[in-house]
Amino acid sequence: MIKKHWWTVLLALLITGTVHAQTVTLDYYFNHETHAGKNGQQQRFHYLWEDADNTGFSIWGEIFKKHGAALNSLDVAPTINNLKGTSIYIIVDPDNAKESPAPNYMSDAHAAQIAQWVKAGGVLVLMANDSANVELENFNILAAKFGLHFNNEMQNHVVDDNHFNDGSAVIADRTLFKTTQKVFLKDVCTITAGKSAKTVLKSADGTAAIAIALKYGKGTVFVVSDPWLYNEYVNGRLPKEYENDKAADDLAQWLISKAKGK
Numbered sequence: 578m579i580k581k582h583w584w585t586v587l588l589a590l591l592i593t594g595t596v597h598a599q600t601v602t603l604d605y606y607f608n609h610e611t612h613a614g615k616n617g618q619q620q621r622f623h624y625l626w627e628d629a630d631n632t633g634f635s636i637w638g639e640i641f642k643k644h645g646a647a648l649n650s651l652d653v654a655p656t657i658n659n660l661k662g663t664s665i666y667i668i669v670d671p672d673n674a675k676e677s678p679a680p681n682y683m684s685d686a687h688a689a690q691i692a693q694w695v696k697a698g699g700v701l702v703l704m705a706n707d708s709a710n711v712e713l714e715n716f717n718i719l720a721a722k723f724g725l726h727f728n729n730e731m732q733n734h735v736v737d738d739n740h741f742n743d744g745s746a747v748i749a750d751r752t753l754f755k756t757t758q759k760v761f762l763k764d765v766c767t768i769t770a771g772k773s774a775k776t777v778l779k780s781a782d783g784t785a786a787i788a789i790a791l792k793y794g795k796g797t798v799f800v801v802s803d804p805w806l807y808n809e810y811v812n813g814r815l816p817k818e819y820e821n822d823k824a825a826d827d828l829a830q831w832l833i834s835k836a837k838g839k
Contacts, residue, residue, distance in 0.1 A: 599664040599836045601641050603634065605652040606681050607671035607716075624669045624804055626650060631809035634669075636822075640829045654687055660694045664836035667702040668719075669804045673712040682715040692722040696794030700836045703800045707731045707764045723791060723798050724771035732780035732787060732802075735763035741816055746787060747779040753790065753831050757823040761815050762787060765802040777801075797835040799828070 603626055610623040622628055626638040626648050638648050651659060651666075660666060672680040695701045703720065705711050708729045717727055735744040744763035748754050754777075762778070767785040770776070778788035778801065788801040806825045815821060 599646040599833050600649050601646045601665045602649040602651050602663040604668040605650045608669050610676050633808050636808050636811050637806050637825050640826050656690050665700040665832050669704040670706050671712045671716050683718050688719040688722050695796035698795040700797045704804045705802045707766050723793055726769040728767045732785050733763050733765050745781045747783050749779050750777040754827045757820045757827050759818050760824045761819040762803045762805045
């Protein structure tokens with residue numbers, strides 16, 4: 578009887594661990610860039626969990642896993658059904674016509690499904706870019722669901738590596754970035770938000786919001802105007818005073834904490 582009891586307890590623990598693990602799903606549908614690989618064949622790249630080059634999110638992915646989360650990707654249009662197992666959903670740098678011959682644009686139908694998922698308790702991350710490198714018009718259909726708008730204007734323009742300070746951002750919320758002192762985001766758009774939203778990061782001159790956090794129903798939305806945590810800017814390329822690696826860790830923990838509360 579005792580042996581049977583311990584097996585029952587172990588099984589319950591395993592099931593509980595599986596049920597409560599936070600799954601972080603990275604969009605591969607709106608961002609679907611390809612380029613010619615070493616074998617000449619077209620292959621996916623840019624902001625992928627499995628991309629270990631400068632263009633990938635492999636470092637941020639490892640940070641999520643370090644804190645107990647599981648990684649996933651979604652290469653089809655998001656729906657309530659295919660987001661059911663997702664705790665945190667990240668959409669990064671949707672393609673424009675320059676980046677893809679047939680971009681998958683955000684639509685009213687997509688935005689409605691995503692907003693419904695967030696309202697029920699999902700944690701959504703939107704990462705834009707400056708307008709030359711992201712499709713903002715349709716991405717704003719989704720942003721508008723949360724009272725936000727990505728503006729077609731550039732802040733933190735960095736000419737070259739001799740002008741890193743032009744990409745310094747002002748940390749406006751220390752409750753999120755608890756261990757981070759200084760971060761770098763270059764060539765970003767700005768964000769307009771309603772009164773209920775909290776500004777998390779501001780442009781180098783302190784005049785414009787470039788990262789926002791807000792509640793939406795039972796869920797949480799974090800919006801930033803650049804894909805700033807990809808490998809190139811968390812693996813030592815930046816001068817020592819910039820702590821994007823710590824910011825990646827702080828943000829991952831904060832997102833997981835919001836998901837765990839659901």
